Amino acid sequence: MSSISGIEPVPPKPLVTAAQLSVALPVLAVLLASAIFAAFVALYGQNPATVFGLIVQGGFGSSFAWQDTLSRAAPLVLVGLAVAIPAQAGLVIIGGEGALVLGGLAGAVVTLPFAGAHAFPMQCLMLLAGALIGGLWFGLAGVLRQYRGVNETISSLLLSYIGIAVFHHLTEGMLRDPASLDKPSTHPIDPSYMLPTLPGVGVHAGLAVSLLLAIAVHVVLRYTRWGFALRVVGGSARVARMIGLAVNRWIIGASVVAGGMAGIAGAIEVAAVQGTANSSLIVGYGYSGILVAFLARHQPLAIVAVALLIGGMQASASLLQRRLGLPDATMLVFQGLIFVCVLVADAIAQQLRETTRR
């Protein structure tokens, strides 16, 4: 009997391992999207090579380009995490935009009563306020799912619209600074409270915050029992209950933490870039975050890399417009193409896995 027991010898390596596949597929998807995008710009009468050259130049070609890219990557990392964390628990939450703008609003107003305080506690307070409101917003989607059976993807998207509407309502009403005439804004925060610039990089400290959070999330998901429990909950709520995990708490908790990430992204935008909460916050970071997380396969460290790529693309948009007269939305088209290609690649990967199994 004992000869058949135990572990079989390790099977020889298959042609592609799962790990290689998970890197190769997004790369292939981006390449395919690039090809389609090239055809698209060619239709516009532009030389694709020139366009790609400008994208690289505008995103990564100079220290100024890098600064622009990095300061865009900072919020993208955080909204990417806001999608990736719930994904571990089996949730698809896509309402990052709403949590981001409300987090920004909270960050913008929370320090207004405190004039002349020390900067550091105020900066922490702004980020905390953003995290709290963002967390609350996602937490709502989690609660609706667990206690009312509402699909979290749809509820988070709708909550996102509500969040944006609330944002407009408050910045144009109760919280509006009367001095902001053409662009309704909250009262500007004390300039001394603004996040400092990282020495030597020339980018605001929000970048460091988001990198640290990405690393922290990576460590927690990979190396702690919280990450393990979250994967159990995401794998099967039934089994999670059997082994005594409080599924509702884990799911809502993961949503709250994720919303917190998006809220911090908003607060950073306010505390480092805008100085007030106004409609410049609503530029679609929340939606780009979905793309970032999917392209990075919900891996926190990969999210950093992908955020750089997408940040660079977005940074180059103005150069494309200035040099070639391509419309503003060109980069959105490119992003959209990448997203579609990623989803298709995922579907193909699924089939591939099934056929290699045969």
Place this chain on the structure above:
Amino acid sequence: MSVPQVELRNMTKRFGANLALNNVSLLIRSGTVHALLGENGAGKSTLVKCLVGFYRPDEGHIQVDGREQRLNSPKDADALGIGMVYQHFTLVPSMTVAQNLVVSGARLPAYIDWQSELRRLTEVTRKLPFHVPLDVRVSQLSAGEKQKAEIVKQLYLGRKLLILDEPTSVLTPAEADEVLGHVRSLTRTGELSAILISHKFHEVRRFADDVTVLRRGASVRTGAVADLTDDALAEAMIGEPVSKMVPHAPRLPPKPNVILSIRNLCANGDNGLPAVKDLSLEVRAGEIVGIAGVSGNGQLELVEAMMGQRDRNGTIAVSGSSFNGTRREIARLGVYGLPQEPLKNACIDRMSLAENLALRNFDRAPLCRGIAMNYGALVEQAERLVAQFRVKAPGLTASMSALSGGNVQRAVLARELTQDVCLLVASNPTFGLDFVACEETYRRILDARNGGAAVLLISEDLDELLGLVDRILVMSAGRIVHEVPAESADKRVIGKYMAGMKAA
């Protein structure tokens, strides 16, 4: 319109370095039932999955009526009239049987004329010995009816070779006899050939003409059932003479202290209707209490309510403290379980075997210090359990679905029984296990009892219950309707209570 003769020749299939099938040949004569026997992990499922085009064999041929066929996908098998009934149900629960049958057709028209389809359906099914209500939602059928509906679906699709992979493990013995009896009579009248995978010798004996025994991927014995004794089959399965079964350890009288105490428990089923009604019971230390009953009479809901998986009213106390299924209570009070369908109910498919073996103690030393996981210790534990319980797996990092059905079961057994068990709740713990593994499971359950644990054993197999338990409770329509010590139990009386009748 004849029934094909199917021949498999020299089939070999590897999963990595794991040789799942080793040069297996099999002949299914037209109009017969051919049984496949073998230990858990012997390769039975793999073999038939090759025949339905789900796996592609590395070597070997498939001949149908003497003609060589390549099966690259289940569609090819479909075209040849080969179909499979799986152990788990595949019908859509929210649709009626009729709807399920019509939409299962390979070439579905864009517009479905339900009236004419229904007429055709009634026509087709009227000739069958099966009686399945066509206009009832699948979710409302009993397990036996569902299994019959699955078979009706295969017949409706014009299948001529029917493959049944452990079709009876979710059925009561009576249901199993009925379903297999019908299959048998359809083969007798020459409308069907069938392959029957089973772990139960008596089923093979009653319902199969030929039998092939697989051992470690190789065909070791084949012949007419009538020519082979049970002992010969068992010996072929395990490769050595069957030692006379070791008698179970002597029954010690249970200790006086009550471990599990359930008072006035009420719980609803998935459909929102009461499934467990005002149920009370007690299990003492060192005692095995069996719950007999036809499936669907609230046993599942009872177990889930106990384990904290389902909302409930009433009190459940373990060793005197109230139990709600939180992680802390489970560890402190020692409540563990062997759920039925362990792949679905006790394992996380997208996590590895090693991680699945750690589900019970991943947050305790030595697997975890503070909040930091120690994956080295986790792998070590997995290696130990796999060796100790002889779990056969492609590797510790394999996903649970790469394990054979019986080995999933062993993995769960290993995880649950190596904890500090004070109360064990087991539901049909031997479904799908080969006879060696069955004995081993019984032994381990008895060991747990003799170690002072209280055991609640839910089973549809009366013989299994009578052989193990100290006391039997019969559950019917959500209530305990009968209670009797095992020594004085009368199968006929219990059967009557199970059927919902009052004994005379």
